[in-house]
Amino acid sequence: MKIGDLETHPYADAFSLLVGDRWDSFRDDIKRNGLQNTKLHRYGGKLLDGRNRLLVCLELVITPEFVDHGSDEDPLALVISLNLHRRHDNPSQRALSALKLGTLKPGRPKKHAQSGGVSTAAAAAALGVNEKTIELAKEVVKATTPNVVAAVERGDLTLAAAAALGKLERDAQDAALERTLQHDTKPARGAAARAERVAANDEQPDARAVVMQAIKRTLRALGGTMRSLQDDGLEVAIHGKVLGINITVREAA
Numbered sequence: 485m486k487i488g489d490l491e492t493h494p495y496a497d498a499f500s501l502l503v504g505d506r507w508d509s510f511r512d513d514i515k516r517n518g519l520q521n522t523k524l525h526r527y528g529g530k531l532l533d534g535r536n537r538l539l540v541c542l543e544l545v546i547t548p549e550f551v552d553h554g555s556d557e558d559p560l561a562l563v564i565s566l567n568l569h570r571r572h573d574n575p576s577q578r579a580l581s582a583l584k585l586g587t588l589k590p591g592r593p594k595k596h597a598q599s600g601g602v603s604t605a606a607a608a609a610a611l612g613v614n615e616k617t618i619e620l621a622k623e624v625v626k627a628t629t630p631n632v633v634a635a636v637e638r639g640d641l642t643l644a645a646a647a648a649l650g651k652l653e654r655d656a657q658d659a660a661l662e663r664t665l666q667h668d669t670k671p672a673r674g675a676a677a678r679a680e681r682v683a684a685n686d687e688q689p690d691a692r693a694v695v696m697q698a699i700k701r702t703l704r705a706l707g708g709t710m711r712s713l714q715d716d717g718l719e720v721a722i723h724g725k726v727l728g729i730n731i732t733v734r735e736a737a
Contacts, residue, residue, distance in 0.1 A: 485497060487531065487535060487538050487539060487542070488538070488542050490526075490530070490531050490538070491529075491530050491531070492530060492531045492535055493526075493527055493528070493530040493531060493532045493559065493563070494588050495532060495559055495560055495563045495585065495588075496530075496531060496532050496533060496535055496563060497584070498563075498581045498582075498584035498585045498588075498607075499563075499567050499573075499581050500573075500577065500580075500581075500637040500638065501535060501536060501539075502536050503638055504638065506638075506639075507536070510536060510540070511540050511543070511544075514537070514540050514544065514546075515540075515544055519537065519540075519541065519546055519548065521534075521537065522548055522549045523548075523549050523550075523551050524537060524538055524548045524549065524550050524551070525550075525551050525552075525553060525562065525563075525566070526550050526551070526552045526553065527552075527553045527557070527559040527562070528555075528559075532553070532559055532562065532563055533562070533563055533566045533567070534548070560585070560602055560607075560610070561610075564607075564610045564611060567581075573639070574639060574642070575612075575613055575617055575643075576617070576621070576636050576639075576641075576642045576643040576646075577636065577637060577639055578611040578612065578613050579608070579611075579613045579617045579618055579620070579621035579643060580621055580625070580633070580636060580637055581607070581611060582604055582607040582608040582610075582611050582613050582618060582621070583604060583607075583618070583621050583622065583625060585602050585604070585607035586602065586603055586604025586605075586606075586607050586608075587604075588602065604618060605618075617643065620643045620644070620647060621643055623647055623650065624636065624643055624646040624647055624650060627647070627650035627651075628646055628647075628649060628650045628654075628657055629654055629657045629658055629661075631657075631658045631661060632646050632649050632650070632657055632658070632661055633646070635661060635665070640665055641661070641664070641665070645664065649661055649664065699718070699720070699729075703720065703722070706722055706723075707722070707723075708720060708721055708722035708723070709721045717729060717730040718730075
């Protein structure tokens with residue numbers, strides 16, 4: 485990819501960019517307090533580290549300082565060191581980064597052994613990810629849609645939750661992803677269990693359960709209450725008013 489006129493290094497692109505609230509907070513902090521870490525690193529003329537900061541610099545018209553590294557240095561060791569110490573990626577995010585690094589084609593090993601090509605196992609070890617997590621990451625990349633993978637890269641979803649969504653047909657996964665992440669300020673926490681439930685419901689939908697959940701969400705928003713009746717009906721109370729509801733489920737004509 486390119487940021488402004490500068491091409492980014494493939495090793496840098498293995499790590500996801502900040503998005504959403506994390507990006508807004510990052511940009512606003514620099515706008516308020518200035519660029520604290522002013523050094524952006526280049527290797528072979530390509531941006532090896534500092535993509536998020538460079539994006540902010542271009543937006544806020546800030547001039548950063550570039551540090552150029554030569555062929556006698558190991559760009560992989562450098563980018564991993566910088567990212568591990570500064571970023572707060574979870575194991576799921578690091579596993580996807582290791583996979584990306586492992587798919588990079590080698591450069592010219594006789595002259596530039598450090599400049600391209602690294603095994604997934606080596607990248608995983610460097611990023612502190614175990615073999616089981618790497619295998620799960622491979623399964624998720626193979627079985628899920630780009631939107632599901634992107635949610636893991638953002639930190640919104642764990643690999644376990646993504647794998648649960650991967651049990652669904654591909655054309656159902658994105659809608660199930662939205663339901664998995666809905667109404668939660670910290671969607672990664674407990675998302676695996678929610679994804680399992682979403683996947684199970686999508687495989688065998690329960691019309692009555694779907695309606696019940698919709699009523700519950702509405703009542704919570706309105707400050708109401710609900711209790712089940714013996715005849716499978718519902719008694720709903722909102723602002724002192726009581727309403728009896730009976731839900732009948734039948735096959736569509």
